Amino acid sequence: MRADKRKRLEARGWKVGTVKEFLGLTDEEAAYIELRLKLADGLRARRTAKGISQTALAKTLESSQSRVAKMESGDPSVSLDLLVRSLLALGTSNRELARIISAR
Amino acid sequence: MRADKRKRLEARGWKVGTVKEFLGLTDEEAAYIELRLKLADGLRARRTAKGISQTALAKTLESSQSRVAKMESGDPSVSLDLLVRSLLALGTSNRELARIISAR
DNA sequence: TGCACCTATGTCAGTCCTGACATAGACTCT
DNA sequence: AGAGTCTATGTCAGGACTGACATAGGTGCA
Numbered sequence: 005m006r007a008d009k010r011k012r013l014e015a016r017g018w019k020v021g022t023v024k025e026f027l028g029l030t031d032e033e034a035a036y037i038e039l040r041l042k043l044a045d046g047l048r049a050r051r052t053a054k055g056i057s058q059t060a061l062a063k064t065l066e067s068s069q070s071r072v073a074k075m076e077s078g079d080p081s082v083s084l085d086l087l088v089r090s091l092l093a094l095g096t097s098n099r100e101l102a103r104i105i106s107a108r
Numbered sequence: 109m110r111a112d113k114r115k116r117l118e119a120r121g122w123k124v125g126t127v128k129e130f131l132g133l134t135d136e137e138a139a140y141i142e143l144r145l146k147l148a149d150g151l152r153a154r155r156t157a158k159g160i161s162q163t164a165l166a167k168t169l170e171s172s173q174s175r176v177a178k179m180e181s182g183d184p185s186v187s188l189d190l191l192v193r194s195l196l197a198l199g200t201s202n203r204e205l206a207r208i209i210s211a212r
Numbered sequence: 213t214g215c216a217c218c219t220a221t222g223t224c225a226g227t228c229c230t231g232a233c234a235t236a237g238a239c240t241c242t
Numbered sequence: 243a244g245a246g247t248c249t250a251t252g253t254c255a256g257g258a259c260t261g262a263c264a265t266a267g268g269t270g271c272a
Binding site: 032035036038039083084085088089092093098099101102103105106 | 136139140142143187188189192193196197202203205206207209210
């Protein structure tokens, strides 16, 4: 298990704002990780709200179920690029995207 | 010159909202490209506002001047990941990031 | 129980992105 | 003119990400 994955797992479950001090992260790193987690959570929320499975979403994304699962779990092996493109593919507007990002 | 680069160049100069019909883009593709351009413009705006050169920014990013130039020009060879991380490195808050994304 | 569906996690070859480097044009001084 | 600074653009080896696949655990239902 890689270090950044451990960080991710540890980061989950901690309130936003306390992650940074607990782990040895710079401000940007912390902000970046928190951003990823927000997008990951937003993706799952949108998918389940639409009532479709990871497999179905993967099909429209021309990706695979396993990658969707990794996306939603905040796995460090998925890029912000893919997260955002997935959200857009689910019909997320810029305004909604902004809301996800600036959420507490 | 590659196709997506041509698209980018053509996209620049066109008002948001008219890009899609002109080129043969799906809704998500158009939204994705527009998002990239917003971030690229936001990055340049923030850097110049701080009065630092591309070279100086590259140093804090542990990247290179050429990559910063590509970032700001919206070159398709740079990822959304790098764009966002650069903005964060410039001290952009989530709220400001959201504003950049949802800007018209 | 057996079956179907959903999700999580690991692995891997191929593709994409990265920093570094080279080079060129524009601008400002002296 | 020449030197220094800033930016744009092309190239490339190496590292990061990708889709695909395998596999396992969970849940619901006949």
